[in-house]
Amino acid sequence: MKDNFRQSMKWFHTWVGLIVGWILFFMFLTGTLGYFYQEITRWMEPERPFIEHNISNEQLINIAQTYLKKNAQDVDEWDIDLPTARNQNLRVGWRHPPEAGKKRGRYESSVVDIATGEKVESRATGGGRLLYRMHYRLHYLSTKISYWIVGFCSMLMLLAVITGVVIHKKIFTDFFTFRAKKGLPGWLDIHNVLSVIALPFHFMITYSGLLFFLFTYMALSTNLQTNEDEYREMRKEIYPRTPHAQSTNQPAKMIDISVLYQQAKNSWQADELSTIEVFAANDSNAQVRFVRHETDITYNPNDEVLVNAITGEMITHTPREYTAAGIIHNGFFSLHEGQFAGPIARWIYFFTGLIGTAMIASGLILWTTKRKPQQMKKPNGPDFGYRLVEQLNIGTIVGLPIAIAMYFYANRLLPIDMADRVNWEANVMFISWALLLVYPAFRPANKAWHEQLQLAALVYIALPLVNILTTDKHLINSLLQQDWGLAAFDLTLLGVGCCFAFSAYKYKALTVDKKTSRQRVKQDKSVGNEKLLQLQRVSKGNG
Amino acid sequence: MSYLLNNINLSSPRWAVFSRSLAAIFGGYALATSSSLFIGQLLLNNVGKYQAIHIGLLFSFLVYACAAMWVFSVSNATKAWICLIKANVFFVVGAWLLMQFTRVSS
Amino acid sequence: MLILICLCFPAMVLLCLAMNKHREQVLTQTVPKLMIRFFRPLAWLLLMFTAYLSIELFGWSIGPALLFGALTIAVLLLTLLLTYRAKIVPQLAIVLPFMASLSVVPINF
Numbered sequence: 001m002k003d004n005f006r007q008s009m010k011w012f013h014t015w016v017g018l019i020v021g022w023i024l025f026f027m028f029l030t031g032t033l034g035y036f037y038q039e040i041t042r043w044m045e046p047e048r049p050f051i052e053h054n055i056s057n058e059q060l061i062n063i064a065q066t067y068l069k070k071n072a073q074d075v076d077e078w079d080i081d082l083p084t085a086r087n088q089n090l091r092v093g094w095r096h097p098p099e100a101g102k103k104r105g106r107y108e109s110s111v112v113d114i115a116t117g118e119k120v121e122s123r124a125t126g127g128g129r130l131l132y133r134m135h136y137r138l139h140y141l142s143t144k145i146s147y148w149i150v151g152f153c154s155m156l157m158l159l160a161v162i163t164g165v166v167i168h169k170k171i172f173t174d175f176f177t178f179r180a181k182k183g184l185p186g187w188l189d190i191h192n193v194l195s196v197i198a199l200p201f202h203f204m205i206t207y208s209g210l211l212f213f214l215f216t217y218m219a220l221s222t223n224l225q226t227n228e229d230e231y232r233e234m235r236k237e238i239y240p241r242t243p244h245a246q247s248t249n250q251p252a253k254m255i256d257i258s259v260l261y262q263q264a265k266n267s268w269q270a271d272e273l274s275t276i277e278v279f280a281a282n283d284s285n286a287q288v289r290f291v292r293h294e295t296d297i298t299y300n301p302n303d304e305v306l307v308n309a310i311t312g313e314m315i316t317h318t319p320r321e322y323t324a325a326g327i328i329h330n331g332f333f334s335l336h337e338g339q340f341a342g343p344i345a346r347w348i349y350f351f352t353g354l355i356g357t358a359m360i361a362s363g364l365i366l367w368t369t370k371r372k373p374q375q376m377k378k379p380n381g382p383d384f385g386y387r388l389v390e391q392l393n394i395g396t397i398v399g400l401p402i403a404i405a406m407y408f409y410a411n412r413l414l415p416i417d418m419a420d421r422v423n424w425e426a427n428v429m430f431i432s433w434a435l436l437l438v439y440p441a442f443r444p445a446n447k448a449w450h451e452q453l454q455l456a457a458l459v460y461i462a463l464p465l466v467n468i469l470t471t472d473k474h475l476i477n478s479l480l481q482q483d484w485g486l487a488a489f490d491l492t493l494l495g496v497g498c499c500f501a502f503s504a505y506k507y508k509a510l511t512v513d514k515k516t517s518r519q520r521v522k523q524d525k526s527v528g529n530e531k532l533l534q535l536q537r538v539s540k541g542n543g
Numbered sequence: 544m545s546y547l548l549n550n551i552n553l554s555s556p557r558w559a560v561f562s563r564s565l566a567a568i569f570g571g572y573a574l575a576t577s578s579s580l581f582i583g584q585l586l587l588n589n590v591g592k593y594q595a596i597h598i599g600l601l602f603s604f605l606v607y608a609c610a611a612m613w614v615f616s617v618s619n620a621t622k623a624w625i626c627l628i629k630a631n632v633f634f635v636v637g638a639w640l641l642m643q644f645t646r647v648s649s
Numbered sequence: 650m651l652i653l654i655c656l657c658f659p660a661m662v663l664l665c666l667a668m669n670k671h672r673e674q675v676l677t678q679t680v681p682k683l684m685i686r687f688f689r690p691l692a693w694l695l696l697m698f699t700a701y702l703s704i705e706l707f708g709w710s711i712g713p714a715l716l717f718g719a720l721t722i723a724v725l726l727l728t729l730l731l732t733y734r735a736k737i738v739p740q741l742a743i744v745l746p747f748m749a750s751l752s753v754v755p756i757n758f
Contacts, residue, residue: 008616158608166612176665178728197724200717210604218600221579225596234593297710323590325597331710340711344650348718355721 006167013163014367018389020153021364022396027135027153028360029400031205032353034132035338035346036489038087041127043489044411045111046471048122050481051088052114057273058258060114064092064276065257067112071119076247078278080257084293085343088485090114124421125411131404136212139426147213158206160363164195171196182510187366194359201352202359208332238329240320242304245287247280254286254309263314264290264305278309286310294340298322298330361397368393391440391448398452399436401496405459406432408493412470446511453504460497464490562620567611570627574610575603577634584641652706653719655749656699661720661727662742663692674735 033040042048064080072078072094081091093109110119138146165171178193179185195202215222215235222231257276264273272292279287286309295303301319308315322330334340338349368390375382382390410428414421440448467490468474475490579599586595610630614623665671667688672680703719704712730738 005616009612012612012615155604155607155611158604159611162608163612173668176661176668176671176724176728176731178732180732193725193728197728198721201721207604211601214600218576218579218603221576221583221600221603222596224580225583225592230592234596237593238597295711296708297714323594323597325590325594325601329597329601335714342650345715345718348650348715348722351725352718352721355725 006169009163010167013160013167016156016163017160017360017363018367020156021360022392023149023153024157025357025360025364025396026400027150028353028357029404030131031135032350032357033128033404034135035341035349035353037128037132039128039485039489040131041125041129042087042089043473043486044125044127044408045120045122046467046473048089048111048120048473049113049115050473050478051083051483051485053482055114057082057271058261060090061258061261061276062256063112063114063117064090067117067119068092068094068281071110072108076279076281076283078281080276080278082273082275084274086346086485088483089120123411123416126422126425130422130426131407134426136209139430144216147216151210151213151217154206154209158203158210161195161199161202161206165199168192168196184366184369187362187369191359191362191366194355194362198352198355198359202356204332204335205353205356208336211329211332212336214329237323238326240322240326242317242320244277244279244289245285247283248285250284251282252284252286252310254282255312257288257309260288260307260309260312261290263307263312264292267302267305267314268292281309284310287315293342294334297334297340298327361393364389364393364397390445392437394440394445394448394452395433395437398449398456398500399433399439401500402436402452402456402459403429403433405456405463405493408463409459409466412466450504450507450511453500453507457497457501457504460493460500463493463497559620563614563623566620566623566627567614570624570631571607571610571614573631574627574634575607577631577638578606579603580638581634581641584638584645587641587645650715650719652749653699653703653715654722655745656695656702657716657719657723658726658745659742660692660695660699661723662738663688663695665727665731667692671731674731675738 060082061080068078068080072092075094075096077095079093081087081093083090090112091109092112093107095107096105098105111122112118113120136146136150137143138149141149168174174192175196178189181189210217222234226234257278261273261276265271273290274293275291277289277291279285279289288307288309290305290307292303294300299320299322301317304317306315306317307313338346341349368386371386375386381387407425407429410425414424414428418424436452439452443451464475468476473486475487478484478486478490579596579602582599582602583596586598589595590598610627614627617623617626662675666675666680667685672685699719700713700716703716706712707715727738730741
């Protein structure tokens with residue numbers, strides 16, 4: 001009975017994974033890039049100045065306040081984002097009073113050049129935000145439809161994760177086992193290793209992904225148990241918000257924010273400031289909230305300091321209250337988004353996300369590898385279904401990274417004053433993906449793999465070069481200015497390009513090797529990072 | 544419904560898979576909803592109404608996953624359908640009874 | 650954060666040395682049976698210590714999350730090394746905690 005159960009789960013795992021594998025690959029890859037969405041946006045707006053070292057928070061606050069006084073005078077809700085390790089420019093935002101019949105006013109924001117105190121005019125771009133929003137808001141589809149598609153895929157992913165654990169016979173004895181073999185056993189090992197080492201992440205990311213739209217997916221259950229008012233109250237209990245001051249329409253003079261900042265500095269004992277929010281600005285009720293980098297997954301009341309902007313006194317605010325279930329719910333959100341993560345933890349998030357992506361890719365390749373010997377024996381060539389899977393694999397696993405590179409190319413090469421530029425950046429990405437999905441249909445699988453790997457290497461290595469030709473925020477300058485965030489982006493592109501080049505070379509070597517003789521090509525040992533592993537896998541399994 | 548589907552799947556294994564998929568997708572969803580109703584009503588007096596509903600919802604995806612796995616592991620599709628319906632009826636009736644009970648006691 | 654990875658790695662190495670098939674990969678000389686018995690408890694002890702450290706440094710909510718992240722990276726590194734460079738695993742397992750102890754003060758995570 002037990003073996004029977006395992007058998008049926010094995011079958012289930014295979015098909016559940018195959019049905020939505022490519023969408024999941026897309027979701028995982030774009031979602032993984034989302035961990036660096038601010039950095040990506042920064043790269044895609046090269047008009048922004050380089051990072052300014054040696055400038056104190058007080059000076060920055062003064063520049064921001066001067067700008068706001070000049071440009072957002074009739075507005076009473078301001079916010080200031082200070083330069084951080086992630087977003088290295090000063091950014092200010094303000095919300096206009098709501099227009100008639102609307103709940104909230106228009107929100108405007110601009111990046112301020114620290115040297116001149118003026119707004120930086122950037123090109124129109126979707127930036128990293130558009131890219132990472134694709135992973136739950138499948139670009140062209142309507143919101144509702146994409147939420148349901150994403151939910152369906154996530155549900156199958158959850159099933160794949162659980163069944164995967166069930167069918168893995170020796171999860172502990174094979175914990176470290178990875179045999180660099182060709183063909184099926186090698187691929188199985190790769191799939192297992194990638195799944196097992198990041199299992200907590202895979203489960204967390206899938207389950208929390210489902211929780212994001214909990215009330216959309218399970219609307220029936222809440223509708224049966226609550227009416228509209230109760231539902232609103234319930235949402236307030238689950239996602240509590242700190243109320244903020246409303247304006248009284250009595251103008252008053254505010255103390256400078258940089259002076260008020262002393263209060264926050266005293267209670268934090270360090271320069272940890274990340275955001276400032278001003279409510280009811282220049283009003284007798286004016287308040288300033290200083291927010292530092294998150295130090296808790298759900299909520300730490302000490303991360304916020306609220307100050308009365310007229311008297312300069314600290315206001316003791318009542319901390320938000322969470323229910324036990326609310327803590328779990330919001331904790332999963334926070335784990336999913338990783339907003340609390342510092343630089344190193346963020347890179348780990350990024351690599352773990354890539355492990356998830358690679359796990360899906362290896363699962364998809366496993367499906368074809370397993371059926372290859374049998375399919376090749378067929379007199380009329382492989383079945384339509386097999387060829388389709390192979391084609392989608394090539395077009396997605398190598399094609400999607402190329403398409404994402406094309407998104408970056410579009411940002412650099414499309415005319416700056418082009419109409420509808422933001423949409424065209426995304427259009428370029430999806431058009432190139434569509435082409436790469438179709439292309440393998442006209443080539444033998446082996447050749448298609450190799451050619452697309454070469455293309456991927458080419459586009460990624462050429463991208464920093466195009467950056468040098470089109471902007472002054474290129475690798476050499478960013479290294480000279482010690483703008484590490486910006487430099488890291490270009491370096492990562494080069495690194496990814498080299499990985500693709502290596503795997504293309506390896507793929508070729510293995511294919512030729514197989515044809516001429518049984519001579520063994522020694523596996524290259526310089527495996528440094530996850531991406532390389534993923535690519536090597538591509539070359540090995542199809543060699 | 545189950546009788547009908549079972550009749551079809553007798554002729555071909557494809558229909559059995561199709562029938563099971565339907566059972567997993569819709570039966571599983573129904574079970575997730577009804578179980579969340581049941582949990583919501585069960586915990587009502589212990590943790591407050593909103594949190595009770597919330598806990599029920601948090602568990603619903605896990606219930607869904609288990610139900611879908613279970614549907615594909617039983618020996619035939621008819622059995623899967625019948626058991627799913629039974630479980631659904633149990634949860635809905637249970638939730639309904641609990642609702643009556645809380646109404647009387649309050 | 651780095652310190653967590655540096656401590657998780659030797660813990661994982663000890664766990665892997667406790668398994669026969671991996672011990673042969675890593676070590677050329679034979680190890681007394683008595684010593685092998687100590688590998689697994691030692692590994693768990695080290696792991697517990699790392700968990701304690703992560704909670705002490707980053708708190709109850711972020712600490713465990715970072716610990717799992719560190720474990721993932723450590724196991725990935727170890728698995729790759731076992732396949733391609735098994736011989737340097739013991740050296741690395743000794744060097745890494747030393748390097749970690751040099752940077753006990755976590756600058757940022």
